[in-house]
Amino acid sequence: MRVTKYEHATLTVHDAGKTLVIDPGSFTAPLGELEQVVGVVITHEHPDHWTPEHLTRILRTFPDAVVYGPAGVVAAASDFDIVGVAPGDTREVGPFRLTFFGGRHALIHESIPVVDNVGVLVNDAFYYPGDSYTVPGGAEVKLLAAPVGAPWLKIGDAMDFVLKVAPRQAFGTHDMTLSVAGRQMGRARLAWAVEQDGGEFLELEVGEAADI
Structure with a gap:
């Protein structure tokens, strides 16, 4: 299984000739050549x-791909056929087993509404929490995509999250709001x-991948 990092929070997971796309958002350039996309996971509704x-x-290219998201995404993306998921749900799509955790976005400020958010564990090996510090209870994570920069993120809290998950490997994601120096400092922590x-x-830089 190969996990590829793209700009900001966008990731792809590739296995057995099939691809899962995670969080293709506004800071991410149009994705190029994708191979047999069978699923898309959107962790929450923010653009x-x-x-x-x-x-x-x-x-348009992969009309049979299944799109998953929490209730907030189902409402925000009402022009699309979204399969609603909630914490504790497990779904199978192609070679991917998806287990969902969490439920709510990390707090930005009391004046800003807290939206639905799910973290996703893929094939009991790769975990991405979306915009949260939700730990996938009971999972032995081989590879973690750990947010490193965000309006809701304090680096000490992000460090504690990584310590709790205790993955075999990790890389930084959710990083387009950081300067080069800020990204390197966060990665070091x-x-x-x-x-x-x-x-x-x-x-990992944009376009680089890790194998599990």
Whole structure:
């Protein structure tokens, strides 16, 4: 299974000739050559995690792809056929087993509504929390996509999240709001956290991938 990082929070997971797309949002360039997309996961409704343009482009090429999202995404993307998911749900699409966790977006400020958010565990091996610090209880995570920069994110909290998940490997995501210096500083802090349990931090750039 191969996980590829794109701009900001967009990821793809590739296995057995099939592809799962996660959070194709507004900070992400149009995705190029994708192979046999069978599913799309949208963790929450904010535009940096999905756009109608991205979904339309993907579904035009792969009309049988199944799109998953929490209730807030079902409402926000009402022009699309979204399969609603909630924490505790498990779905199978192609070679991918998807288990959903969480339920709510991390708090930005009391003046800003908190929206639905689900983290997704793929094939009991790769975990991405969306915009949250939800730990996938009971899972032994081999690879973690850890948010490194956001209006809701304090780096100490992100470090604690990585310490709790204790993955074998991790890389930084959700990073387009950071300067080059800020991204490197955040990655260094997450690297320290993953190394505390003997794990490895991967310095993935856009278009680079990690194999599980």
